[in-house]
Amino acid sequence: MxxxxxxxxxxxxxxxxxxxxxxxxxxxxxxxxxxxxxxxxxxxxxxxxxxxxxxxxxxxxxxxxxxxxxxxxxxxxxxxxxxxxxxxxxxxxxxxxxxxxxxxxxxxxxxxxxxxxxxxxxxxxxxxxxxxxxxxxxxxxxxxxxxxxxxxxxxxxxPVSSSRIREALRQGDCETATDLLTRPFAIRGIVQHGDKRGREIGYPTANLDIESYLRPRYGIYAVTGRILATGELLKGAANIGVRPQFEPPKELLEPHFFDFSGDLYGQEIEVAFHHFLRGEAKFDSLDDLIAQMDEDCRRARALLSQGDGGA
Known part of the structure; x- marks a missing residue:
């Protein structure tokens, strides 16, 4: 047992x-x-x-x-x-x-x-x-x-403490949190159906409720994902927050995984936070949002290719 x-x-x-x-x-x-x-x-x-x-x-x-x-x-x-x-x-x-x-x-x-x-x-x-x-x-x-x-x-x-880790995460300091934990902070959950906004603009996401986890600083992160059923590891960029670009506001963790086209709905995944990229923002147009997401993903790919991209 x-x-x-x-x-x-x-x-x-x-x-x-x-x-x-x-x-x-x-x-x-x-x-x-x-x-x-x-x-x-x-x-x-x-x-x-x-x-x-x-x-x-x-x-x-x-x-x-x-x-x-x-x-x-x-x-x-x-x-x-x-x-x-x-x-x-x-x-x-x-x-x-x-x-x-x-x-x-x-x-x-x-x-x-x-x-x-x-x-x-x-x-x-x-x-x-x-x-x-x-x-x-x-x-x-x-x-x-x-x-x-x-x-x-x-x-x-x-001293190493949970309080120090929580404060680091609230500041978006993933590197300090990872050092104190000896692994990245990770949120686990069941992928749910969303409003398909990400798919419509070319960035499909796997939507997760944050539930009782600490809320790290809202914004965009370089992340890795792990599909618990298969152990498959993925790399991506994720937004955590209330999505100010869209109405109504809804608190979610929304990872977009690079080069992945499978169906994750209903599956349990774990998303690990490696690097904070920027805070949440509202853009003047969807074109501006897409341009920024292109840049976010470019930066996330570069950071995750430096050797610390394991989930």
Whole structure:
């Protein structure tokens, strides 16, 4: 089993695991260090390694009106955790019951009894339990649970954090986000039928809802795409935003893939953001828009040919 629910007992073969505890939404360099410590510890002792996450994010539970900020879906996280070497992903379903659980009960009743954890690995600033009263010292003091902590990972002059990544994306700084994540930020979704405007002007697009993902800076990007069913990789240029040229405004991610003529409707694809090209704009005519799109695609092709065009 690869997807575990904290509300259910862990299956026998996965009991006695080392669990990497945290939210690990972006699974950036810092998260990878915590998970890597847990996986190495588990391998050294012949134990399963489990990487945890919370859904919904605690911020979303306590402040439901907060604008979308997720960097990954649960499905993307699961793939990242398994690729890192974890035996399974554990989802803590963050609800009123979990938020009201004391730190002591979180350790004794959930981690030790229900999940059967042998040990946990966290970042140094990890907190848990009602009112965030639990910390790494409380974990270390528990007699039935081994624990380790991992220091923040420094990149540049500051620690790697999801907040830094989100801010970079809001500024259109794909390169910094990619460096901190160790991969491009990517939005996954099912291709839907649109109004066919792109097809009418010679630039057919694969339209995706942005859903609960963080909104990067609106504008045009050099992107790559991956068709999940086949693994086929594509290169293209994409608009993310509200399409000011057309009425009514509708927030979409609209990648146009170069040299591709297949049917993507109903298929799940993942679009990775490599370079920001320009902000959204409204043009005086469709001819002006098409001329700019020609230039956008030329620039995107050039940038994606420089060796970083893998999805």
């Amino acid at each position: 690869r997807w575990l629910d904290h509300r259910e007992p862990v299956p026998g073969p996965l009991r006695g695991a080392i669990i990497a505890l945290g939210n690990f939404d972006g699974f950036h360099r810092g998260h990878q260090q915590v998970a890597g410590e847990a996986i190495e510890w588990a391998r050294a002792e012949g134990r399963p390694a489990i990487v945890a996450t919370f859904d919904p994010h605690p911020v979303r539970f306590f402040k439901p009106d907060t604008p979308p900020f997720r960097l990954t879906t649960l499905e993307q996280r699961q793939e990242l955790y398994i690729a890192a070497g974890a035996s399974a992903m554990l989802v803590f379903h963050f609800d009123a019951e979990l938020s009201g659980t004391s730190a002591e009960d979180f350790i004794a009743e959930i981690l030790v009894e229900r999940l059967g954890a042998h040990g946990v690995v966290t970042g140094e600033d990890f907190t848990f339990g009602k009112g965030a009263a639990g910390n790494v010292d409380l974990l270390a003091a528990h007699p039935a649970l081994a624990s380790r902590t991992v220091a923040p990972v420094e990149q540049g002059e500051a």
